[in-house]
Amino acid sequence: MNLRVGDLVEVRGQAEILATLDERGELESLPFMPEMLRFCGQRMTVHKVAHKLCDTISRSGMRRMERAVHLKAARCDGGEHGGCQTACSLYWKEAWLRKVDPEEPHPIAEPSPELLPLLRINTRKGGGDTYSCQATELLRAAPSCLPFRDVGQYVTDVRSGNAGAPQVVRTFLVGLFNRVQEFSKKILPRRLWFRGGLRWGFVEGRAGATTPTVKLDLKPGELVRIKTKDEILGTLNDDLLNRGLGFEEEMARYCGRTARVRARVERCLDEKTGELLIMKTPSIILDDLVCEGVYNANCPREFVPFWREIWLERVEDGS
Template identity: 70%
Template sequence: MLNFRVGDLVEVRSEAEILATLDERGELDGLPFMPEMLAYCGRRLTVHKVAHKLCDTQARTGLRKMERAVHLTGARCDGSAHGGCQTACSLYWKEAWIRRVAGEPAPPVQEPRLLPLLEVNTRKPTGDGGAERFACQATELLRAAPTCLPLKNVTQYVTDVRSGNVGPLRTLQSLAIGLFNRLQHLARRVLPRRLWLRGGLPWGFLKGRVTGPTPAQTLDLRPGELVRVKPKEEILKTLNADLLNRGMGFEQEMARYCGRTARVQARVERCIDEKTGAMLHMKNPCIVLEEVVCEGVHSLNCPREFVPFWREIWLERAV
């Protein structure tokens, strides 16, 4: 039974109430409550997406099932307790950490008991050479969502629509893409290459053109500048066979923005590696664009809404 729907007005519970739900690791059902989330205690926000599933970006096992969690509008991690990570993940809120709005807002209460517990658990044991490693919701998602969610699970599509995450047409579109990609994968396994449709590529049919080192371009873009995402064919000329440009991936969801204009939100220089927890420092900063997120069309409407990183060579100033 759905407890929350998209658009519901909720209030984040107090520190004391949230503390009562957490174990000694500062987690509920394997999901950490992070220091960056404390600033939202007592605030009223709307449900942006019901986070009943997520795409596995660590082990690439497909979709995973998440229990009783939502994303709230405008609530993204600022990385302040995690070495300044700039990934800007959409925060997960367990239903136990929020409540439906009723009456006046609860008066703010200063309760310093929770922060020390949360800060201790933002770190993992150091890596090779004593390198600092971090723990956050993104690094722990496979523990928080241990169950795989197969394509044939019809309940997920019903929940997508009933929760208000997406409409019926978008659900059918995403399911059709998922089925097509499954057939393409099967064809690559059992059929000779000459019988593969469009080279056996998944929907979107992205194929990098570069066989040697991938090219670079520096535009020195700054926040507030208006840019246009280059046409898909131009971007493919900058990618290798793995759809990488100097190690940075370009995906089908990003191709949906080709030809569109947006403003630069930030230059990204560091982000946490979800698999290891290590902080990655970029030799060449990437760009994030305002209101440009992964919409999940190619991943069965996963509601995580990643903020894509863009190489400057994939963008041009809009004149």
Template identity: 65%
Template sequence: MAQALSLRAGDLVEVLSEEEILATLDERGELDGLPFMPEMLQFCGRRMVVKKVAHKLCDTMTQTGMRRMDDAVHLEGGRCDGSAHGGCQTFCSIYWKTAWLKKVSDASAEPRVSPGTLLPLLVKNARKEPGPEGEERYSCQATELLRAAPVCLPFRDGGQYVADVRTGNATVWETLRTIFFGLFNRYQNFSRRRLPRWLWIRQGLTWGWVGPGPNTRTPTGTLDLQPGEMVRIKSRAEIVATLGSDRKNRGLGFEEEMAHWCGKTARVLARVERCLDEKTGQMLQMKNPCILLEGVVCKGLYKSNCPREFAPFWREIWLERITEAGIA
């Protein structure tokens, strides 16, 4: 069934019932290494729109580049609320195996009550063995992604770009643009390693132009922003001025994909105080809360059109509060 269901961005699907999904899972509550998480049960029986076809993803754990994913999609509004994982606030976009969905044509459907038979298995498998010091550790889609997508996808693999267009993940123009960025950034990396400085383009920076900051000890800033408030993201130059030589502010990185949003306005979605470490599954408590912004996600511009749409964390020093009347 997974192989037979061919989906595109914009298709309407229905999430299967709890019993139907249970039939696809192994004893770990997984399909092809991808966990079905307790947070996903609330979507059973709902009809949702395919946001992106998740045929690839960027490796944020070991930085190996792109990975191939088979038979999976992201759905509109299908993000993890962290309720079964210690209240993690990363707000990840959930992966849905096509075996857990069926294609439909009518958006209306009677909601179905989940009987709860699958929940004990999922809750049990959402925990890992405790850490070396007895700390709680969790297992989720983010911590297990490298098992679910074990095959690296090199930049030169042209089939991925054909799939981007064929599935509706990206337009032809967007695909040509991301290929250009990838080629340019590879030249920049080569020039920094092999060429004299006078041949470097813009100091050898990759596209997006986020250079190292000037600080040995990075500054802080507090706005006490609350969900629903409006902010403007500061300019790239203003944010870089808060960074250290590692392009981080107190351990939080500022990347080219985030620079794409500089100058834009957005509404505060949440204050982030805790999140899972993808590598260990351990819950991290933030000394200084970060901010999530509504609709502000990684577009994959510089990452081969990655459809993951990770929601970046923002330091309050990178934002400025505005009123509704102050929106340009």
């Protein structure tokens, strides 16, 4: 369909979508999830062209995705996955969409078969709180790796509208720097490593094995400021974790910013196992802050970062 960012599309009805799915409720190994049914028949705007994604399961780098997009304001609410609060941006195969003209009249919805039972059956994996979703199946849906040197991905970033040329150049240079760092750590003695061999963003934990915690009991709607990078580094161990939750270079870009609390996160799916995890220490989601992939090949997934309360501080409105 050669969809681009900003194109108007209509999510097809259940009958049309059902005709594209196999017995597992998937198309090209990508599940159509129960949480997506509420969008059937709606007209929505293409937010990003999902031609690639970062592998957060096996850490193999970038993976190639075919014929898929992300739609604006279409995130999973976790209602059929144990209340998962990860809020992933949903993947939409082109076969599930129809490109429309803004002036085209909206058709009247016709009765359609009940698709929910098929999707629910394939959502559960075995017994207990273990689930299957788009995030857990991404290695099957995007089986081939996309090497850094593949120039075509950067051309597609620009042509699709995912990123402008200056942003693509910056991201390429960051990726090149990171590869030089990795290579230097393999062949040079430690004393010759530049900035300790760290990736661009230069995030290094300083807290040691035991990481501190703070309880602010933040509520949705409260205004907070993200602490400075130096303050946050003092809460991380060598693996850049604070009590099991990671802090990444992309998150460091927001240090010093103010934002409102959207939600407290207590449940999320483990992408590797599909197990529903209950957090011992709740995390925070902030409004309008997502991973933009600036340091990671312009990945269009736009994760919603989880923030520990120790990384935040309350701000009074108007201050």
